[in-house]
Amino acid sequence: MxxxxxxxxxxxxxxxxxxxxxxxxxxxxxxxxxxxxxxxxxQSKQDLGNVLLTGTTGFLGMHLLHEFIKNENGKIYCMLRKGRHTDVEKRLKSLLFYYFDNSYDELFNSKIHVIEGDVTNIDDFKKKHLHFQLILL
Incomplete structure (x- = not known):
């Protein structure tokens, strides 16, 4: 050859x-x-602003979400694939409770926004009209 x-x-x-x-x-x-x-x-702490977090349901993603909830003022958009689960918001609340004994119900739709979608599908971004300053993958 x-x-x-x-x-x-x-x-x-x-x-x-x-x-x-x-x-x-x-x-x-x-x-x-x-x-x-x-x-x-x-240096003084700078606010991150609104953040898109992917990989939220993994170990690192859950801890990044928790730190954001405790320390930041902005909104956090958590993009989750539906997978075999019927409700991605319930899934995220369940995982928050599992890791931190708190589901943070009161923060959903004000500080925490769950988006059903796939980070590899550009259409999932286009149809949501998201406003964020930082992406954490």
């Missing part, structure tokens, strides 16, 4: 080097210098 190879020639490598040298890393390095423990201690 004869396989074709896509070899780079020396001219291509020289072009890659010159393209790379056009970009400055100074701004990136300046940002990194500011990211240290002392800087972290002096």
């Amino acid at each position: 004869n396989k074709q190879r896509n070899d780079l020639n020396i001219g291509d490598i020289d072009n890659l080097d010159s393209d790379f040298n056009k970009y400055s890393t100074k701004r990136f390095n300046d940002i990194l210098k500011k990211q240290n423990l002392e800087q972290f201690k002096t």
